[in-house]
Amino acid sequence: MQPQSSNHPRRHHASRGAPRAFGRFASDRRGGAAVEFAIVSLPLFFTLLGIVEIGWGNFTQSRMDAAVQSTARLIMTGVVQNTQVNGQPLTAQEFRDKILCPKLPSTMNCNDVFVNVSVFAEPTSLTAPSPYTQFINAAGTGLVTPALDNTKNSYCTGANASYVVVDVVYPLPLLTTSYLTASAATYNGYPVRMLQSTATFKNEPFTISGAAGC
Secondary structure, eight states: OOOOOTHHHHHHHHHHHHHHHHHHHHHOOTTHHHHHHHHHHHHHHHHHHHHHHHHHHHHHHHHHHHHHHHHHHHHHTTTTTTOEETTEEOOHHHIIIIIIGGGSOTTSOGGGOEEEEEEEOOOOOSSSOOGGGGGBOTTSSSBOOOOSSGGGSOBOOOOTTOEEEEEEEEEEEOSSOTTTOTTEEEETTEEEEEEEEEEEEEOOSOOOSSOOOO
């Protein structure tokens, strides 16, 4: 009797070769680090960008607070009221451009700085509602935000012993943290963080050489 053909053992080894090849492929770790880095790099990049963006926003808010306090001091002491351009008191735009904006970081666009300067009456008694409540929003959670149009805002620096509120808002552009920021809004179609700084004070005794800025 003739022996069986040797084709059967070959088929047997071939059938066992496929699982072995798959096992070698599954256990091959070459290039694994590159693949893993590609997976985590994008979330890591946006996380780092978000940290930088939040930090930059806090820094800008701090510098804006300092600028508003410094500007308020100039109103309180009558410097602004006695500053003139071509023999005329400062207009609202001149006040912003010449007094406030030079104190702000150079990265802030002065054209996007919105200012509201108002006076309010002196409280008459402890039981009567404070005239300052006109500046508090309806929910009672904060101050009313100035309009993002300076032609709709007030500009009155007051006179001797006037009670004055200086309110400044700036829409800071956002890239990645708009969904994390409670004060996020939209300005000119782009997500922004609304930075707001306010100073409330009573003017000191001083004389005005011209008309008050009201």
